[in-house]
Amino acid sequence: MKFIKQIITITIIVILPFTFCKKEGDGADSGTSSAVDVNSKGIGPVTKVDLGEIDQAKAAKGKQHFDTKCSACHKFEEKVVGPPLAGVTERRSPEWIMNMILNPVEMTQKDPAAMELYATYLVQMTFQNVSQDETREILEYFRQMDNKKK
Numbered sequence: 001m002k003f004i005k006q007i008i009t010i011t012i013i014v015i016l017p018f019t020f021c022k023k024e025g026d027g028a029d030s031g032t033s034s035a036v037d038v039n040s041k042g043i044g045p046v047t048k049v050d051l052g053e054i055d056q057a058k059a060a061k062g063k064q065h066f067d068t069k070c071s072a073c074h075k076f077e078e079k080v081v082g083p084p085l086a087g088v089t090e091r092r093s094p095e096w097i098m099n100m101i102l103n104p105v106e107m108t109q110k111d112p113a114a115m116e117l118y119a120t121y122l123v124q125m126t127f128q129n130v131s132q133d134e135t136r137e138i139l140e141y142f143r144q145m146d147n148k149k150k
Helices: 002-020 057-067 094-102 106-109 111-122 132-147
Strands: none
Touching: 002 132, 094 106, 094 132, 106 111
């Protein structure tokens, strides 16, 4: 009987926090949160990104990086482990996106929007060993995907 009580207690401790998590499609990371500042550059090495027309060659390379390193946790239209990415380039600055990819741990410790995402999804995004150039290519891929929806 004592063993059963321990199992029940452990189950409650493990499951209870998830009952307060945001559900898929409830507006998580929709840009409406008070912690979201679309002008924030985040925390990391990227301080300025010059955007022009979408560079299709970079976007193609970015898709390859995304498919290899990001797609296990992220999709565009649905929550997997991390938030859905559709519209991310409209909700976040290019610098913020790149800094989140390059510096996810410090971002989730110090940046209000990243902290909120971490609290919502309860999973620490990990650094995927990408260079700043590869991250810029991933950003182009995100821009390309968001542009297709228009």
